[in-house]
């Protein structure tokens with residue numbers, strides 16, 4: 001089987017779909033009393049590339065912490081899950097997932113890899129790269145939105161669903177429970193969930209991780225305004241907004257957004273929209289929740305998941321949990 005024959009990509013988010021969803025999210029989000037945009041719009045091709053750069057910053061400790069855990073425990077994870085399919089939600093480059101695929105290949109059980117992401121360009125590259133690297137592995141990519149297309153994940157076999165990079169933390173508490181519930185609804189007995197979660201820690205380290213001195217995270221965050229300018233005829237001047245990253249000790253999440261430097265009006269032509277920003281007004285672009293092991297176990301139990309294995313990095317910064325449905 002050639003690498004090309006190994007790859008299939010299902011696209012559930014065509015251009016028209018994406019455009020309609022963006023129009024709706026921007027039209028609604030910019031008119032809220034507390035302006036807000038869903039984080040998925042940060043990840044066009046440039047945004048995905050900037051996120052990849054973030055993962056290599058010294059200040060952004062979660063990537064290396066998660067890699068350390070996966071490299072150390074990949075074999076036991078694979079043996080316990082005994083999965084023939086790894087489904088990776090929010091795959092991005094799937095860089096750390098190689099540890100699991102290597103262990104799955106050595107174990108002999110793995111036959112299929114299903115990367116799922118909203119970013120089609122990145123997903124196609126990931127799918128082809130992995131087909132070349134793992135001869136004989138079926139790679140079935142899915143371009144979709146967590147909130148609409150979890151039901152389109154190919155079924156069959158024993159599956160391990162993998163959600164890394166702290167992506168689960170991008171959901172605020174209530175929406176997170178609904179997302180987990182939807183995911184569990186699609187699991188069959190024996191399917192596993194491997195979940196990467198960043199842990200509560202010194203706020204100064206957290207703020208530095210999301211506001212690096214090189215400005216890569218700021219560029220990533222501001223990229224959402226470029227997406228609106230390009231796709232919807234927006235007229236945002238990126239220089240009139242500051243990247244802001246603050247720790248919210250009540251919600252226990254990093255709150256990321258853009259603060260208007262001046263009083264300004266910004267038009268978005270395709271939506272016939274004129275948006276007022278006061279000087280200092282905040283547009284939230286993402287939250288990144290941080291977790292505590294006991295409350296996370298309770299949260300997973302509340303949707304019917306039982307944690308079989310907890311794994312943390314040597315510094316205790318980050319946790320990966322392997323869960324099974326009850």
Ligand SMILES: C[S@@+](CC[C@H](N)C(=O)[O-])C[C@H]1O[C@@H](n2cnc3c(N)ncnc32)[C@H](O)[C@@H]1O
Pocket residue numbers: 039040043048051055089090091092093094096116117118119144145146147164165166167
């Ligand atoms: C925080 S990054 C993590 C990437 C990678 N898994 C890692 O560990 O480095 C989140 C990933 O989820 C994808 N994503 C974000 N929102 C999504 C959504 N609503 N549906 C599908 N994918 C989404 C992004 O494109 C991005 O690749």
